[in-house]
Amino acid sequence: MEQNGWEAGTEMPAWRRRTRGEHRWPVALAIVVAVALQLPLPDRVVFGPRWLLPGLSLLLVVVLMAMNPGRIGRRGGPERLLGLGVVTVLSIGNGLSGALLVHRLLTGTAGQDAGTLLVTGAAIYLTNIIAFSLWYWEWDRGGPAARAAGVRQDADFLFPQMTTPEVAPPDWEPSYVDYLYLSFTNATAFSPTDVMPLRPWAKLTMLLQSAVSLAIVVLVVARAVNILR
Numbered sequence: 001m002e003q004n005g006w007e008a009g010t011e012m013p014a015w016r017r018r019t020r021g022e023h024r025w026p027v028a029l030a031i032v033v034a035v036a037l038q039l040p041l042p043d044r045v046v047f048g049p050r051w052l053l054p055g056l057s058l059l060l061v062v063v064l065m066a067m068n069p070g071r072i073g074r075r076g077g078p079e080r081l082l083g084l085g086v087v088t089v090l091s092i093g094n095g096l097s098g099a100l101l102v103h104r105l106l107t108g109t110a111g112q113d114a115g116t117l118l119v120t121g122a123a124i125y126l127t128n129i130i131a132f133s134l135w136y137w138e139w140d141r142g143g144p145a146a147r148a149a150g151v152r153q154d155a156d157f158l159f160p161q162m163t164t165p166e167v168a169p170p171d172w173e174p175s176y177v178d179y180l181y182l183s184f185t186n187a188t189a190f191s192p193t194d195v196m197p198l199r200p201w202a203k204l205t206m207l208l209q210s211a212v213s214l215a216i217v218v219l220v221v222a223r224a225v226n227i228l229r
Contacts, residue, residue: 013165015155015173021073021148022175024065027134030180031061034090034130037123038097042111045100045120053093060086072144080143087134094127098216105219114227121220125187125213132209133183137176139201147173157182158196187213 035054064082101124104110110117141152161168185193190210197203
């Protein structure tokens with residue numbers, strides 16, 4: 001008899017049992033990249049002082065790394081709140097920039113430089129991918145610390161390695177890179193690819209990301225083509 005692709009009596013897969021937890025530095029690096037992507041944005045699509053939200057995001061990351069620069073293993077408490085705070089600040093900043101860009105595109109006040117427009121759209125689009133990857137990473141099965149503790153057996157996202165364990169090493173479990181890939185493919189295909197959302201929150205979050213990505217791509221490209229003509 002098999003259970004989720006594993007024969008009864010065999011060792012439980014790593015993503016379902018307690019593990020050491022993943023390193024924090026890939027997530028910190030992704031946030032730094034997202035902050036750097038805000039630098040080329042023109043003032044007309046930046047809400048408030050240019051330094052405010054990126055500076056706050058970096059400050060929270062520095063504090064978080066100072067608290068725990070190694071593997072993520074502690075559940076709840078200040079560390080969890082800081083992690084969610086970083087993602088929230090980053091998402092709010094990029095969301096406001098995206099909304100301002102869409103507003104200016106619809107009202108014809110986005111400027112007449114196609115190159116600047118494409119760079120602006122690309123920066124917001126890529127930051128959006130990182131922001132949603134962080135939300136997926138933070139909420140799937142209770143977050144990285146809860147996943148490391150193996151407290152939840154049911155999956156929010158179904159990765160191929162979960163249903164076909166023979167294609168992955170025995171110690172495989174989803175890490176931040178897997179959620180970044182999920183976010184990228186959802187933003188480019190505007191639909192799930194090989195990772196399936198199972199929970200309502202996961203489906204709605206992916207739906208929102210696809211809608212935002214589609215709006216940015218369609219409006220920016222259409223406006224840029226119109227300018228080049």
